Amino acid sequence: MSxxxxxxxxxxxAVDLVILTLRDSLxxxxxxxxGVEPYRGAWALPGGFLNNSDEGLKEAAHRELxxxxxxxxxxxxxxxxxxxxxxxxxxxxxxxSVAYLAIAPGLPEPAPGTDAAGASWVPVQEVLCRRRTLAxxxxxxxxxxxxxxxxxxxxxxxxxxxxxxxxxxxxxxxVYEAVWGVQLDPRNFYRKVQGVPGFIVAxxxxxxxxxxxxxxxxxxxxxxxxxxPIVRPERTGTGEEKQ
Amino acid sequence: MSxxxxxxxxxxxAVDLVILTLRDSLxxxxxxxxGVEPYRGAWALPGGFLNNSDEGLKEAAHRELxxxxxxxxxxxxxxxxxxxxxxxxxxxxxxxSVAYLAIAPGLPEPAPGTDAAGASWVPVQEVLCRRRTLAxxxxxxxxxxxxxxxxxxxxxxxxxxxxxxxxxxxxxxxVYEAVWGVQLDPRNFYRKVQGVPGFIVAxxxxxxxxxxxxxxxxxxxxxxxxxxPIVRPERTGTGEEKQ
DNA sequence: TCAAAAGTGTTCTCACTACACCCATGT
DNA sequence: ACATGGGTGTAGTGAGAACACTTTTGA
Numbered sequence: 001m002s003x004x005x006x007x008x009x010x011x012x013x014a015v016d017l018v019i020l021t022l023r024d025s026l027x028x029x030x031x032x033x034x035g036v037e038p039y040r041g042a043w044a045l046p047g048g049f050l051n052n053s054d055e056g057l058k059e060a061a062h063r064e065l066x067x068x069x070x071x072x073x074x075x076x077x078x079x080x081x082x083x084x085x086x087x088x089x090x091x092x093x094x095x096x097s098v099a100y101l102a103i104a105p106g107l108p109e110p111a112p113g114t115d116a117a118g119a120s121w122v123p124v125q126e127v128l129c130r131r132r133t134l135a136x137x138x139x140x141x142x143x144x145x146x147x148x149x150x151x152x153x154x155x156x157x158x159x160x161x162x163x164x165x166x167x168x169x170x171x172x173x174x175v176y177e178a179v180w181g182v183q184l185d186p187r188n189f190y191r192k193v194q195g196v197p198g199f200i201v202a203x204x205x206x207x208x209x210x211x212x213x214x215x216x217x218x219x220x221x222x223x224x225x226x227x228x229p230i231v232r233p234e235r236t237g238t239g240e241e242k243q
Numbered sequence: 244m245s246x247x248x249x250x251x252x253x254x255x256x257a258v259d260l261v262i263l264t265l266r267d268s269l270x271x272x273x274x275x276x277x278g279v280e281p282y283r284g285a286w287a288l289p290g291g292f293l294n295n296s297d298e299g300l301k302e303a304a305h306r307e308l309x310x311x312x313x314x315x316x317x318x319x320x321x322x323x324x325x326x327x328x329x330x331x332x333x334x335x336x337x338x339x340s341v342a343y344l345a346i347a348p349g350l351p352e353p354a355p356g357t358d359a360a361g362a363s364w365v366p367v368q369e370v371l372c373r374r375r376t377l378a379x380x381x382x383x384x385x386x387x388x389x390x391x392x393x394x395x396x397x398x399x400x401x402x403x404x405x406x407x408x409x410x411x412x413x414x415x416x417x418v419y420e421a422v423w424g425v426q427l428d429p430r431n432f433y434r435k436v437q438g439v440p441g442f443i444v445a446x447x448x449x450x451x452x453x454x455x456x457x458x459x460x461x462x463x464x465x466x467x468x469x470x471x472p473i474v475r476p477e478r479t480g481t482g483e484e485k486q
Numbered sequence: 487t488c489a490a491a492a493g494t495g496t497t498c499t500c501a502c503t504a505c506a507c508c509c510a511t512g513t
Numbered sequence: 514a515c516a517t518g519g520g521t522g523t524a525g526t527g528a529g530a531a532c533a534c535t536t537t538t539g540a
């Protein structure tokens with residue numbers, strides 16, 4: 001505990017983003033193609049270094065969100081996943097990265113044409129199945145981020161962050177099904193979601209679709225913590241746990 | 244994404260520890276009395292700066308665990324809580340701190356006489372009730388750490404980390420009761436714990452106490468994830484939710 | 487009139503709670 | 514004998530799964 005006279009080493013601090021959304025009823029993540037070494041040409045999570053010494057961590061995450069994905073931070077779910085600081089995780093030197101999870105409502109446009117032209121949405125399954133590899137330890141970060149999202153769907157109103165300002169219960173169900181990778185019974189889901197006080201509130205209007213009865217339209221309610229929770233069905237050992 | 248020619252600012256990286264244990268059937272945390280400015284004389288979580296640029300984050304946590312608490316890291320639960328990096332959280336300058344949660348079995352000796360003489364175990368309740376204040380943002384870190392421990396008791400075998408290598412089911416129950424701050428039915432707890440395959444395994448021997456029937460002795464089983472989980476009884480609104 | 491999607495009612499099952507009860511020990 | 518804590522049996526309760534059924538729309 002002799003912290004006098006000796007100056008501790010300083011490290012470079014970066015922020016990486018796991019930005020999830022729902023597109024074509026699929027859970028997708030925003031990836032960028034790296035334009036510089038190392039891992040030039042490989043896919044990676046969007047991110048970057050802290051701007052200056054006065055920038056907060058979450059503040060930096062918001063800035064990267066805007067710069068690299070064109071997403072305006074306000075009214076967008078953003079939470080810290082964890083910090084990844086193994087020496088050797090970046091060949092450039094000692095770089096410690098704080099990872100954030102962001103949830104965006106399904107955007108109509110596929111990729112941001114703004115700043116990072118190489119950015120595009122990729123189905124999470126493609127990465128998880130190793131059909132597409134990521135730079136650095138970004139695979140681990142993505143896995144942790146997705147798992148975080150899966151957990152939080154159970155007990156928080158995170159699912160509404162995937163939807164726009166209004167949505168139907170079927171929309172919400174598609175979120176749960178895509179993130180969890182399961183099929184849910186629409187009838188039971190309907191009642192379960194309605195049974196959580198303050199989770200969703202009806203707007204009064206309905207939404208017409210191609211066919212079938214129009215669905216009531218809802219918006220996110222005041223409750224952020226779900227009580228009772230929407231419990232994820234347990235993957236009863238089909239043998240493909242780790243796959 | 245113009246990361247050429249411009250060199251990003253570096254920050255000082257520290258590691259802070261929330262070390263929890265069970266003493267006198269109370270959840271306690273290890274605190275140290277600060278010997279230097281800032282916050283000289285105040286209580287704080289043990290921690291310190293990274294030793295050098297090649298030291299891993301978890302590695303640094305293990306080192307601090309040994310240096311400040313005299314706890315040998317091996318076979319000791321240690322997991323990352325999160326990273327706290329608000330500018331201004333430390334008056335000395337921009338210091339980003341990665342917080343770790345450590346769980347130790349109840350030690351017979353109250354405080355480590357080793358290195359940091361000012362260290363001592365303090366009931367978590369005393370801090371949470373603001374009867375004892377902490378330096379920096381260590382109160383927030385402690386709250387997050389305790390909440391993490393509470394959550395993990397439900398679905399992982401974390402509770403066994405509070406016990407020694409062997410324990411009785413009543414010992415385990417005391418862990419759950421202390422961490423959650425609730426009372427549990429011993430009969431139902433007994434069966435519930437036994438009903439989780441691989442959670443605990445009987446050693447065959449029994450432990451005699453002052454009075455009553457001797458209890459069977461167990462040790463931690465191979466399973467780290469509890470299925471079915473030990474569900475925490477919900478605090479049915481006694482009105483003191485946020486307090 | 488039919489298909490398709492929204493929304494409702496009802497049964498069954500299973501896990502958990504509560505508590506009565508038996509077992510093994512020290513005093 | 515009896516107090517104390519360990520361990521077992523069992524009925525009642527409540528939430529969720531499964532699924533039959535009704536409602537409302539477009540074609």
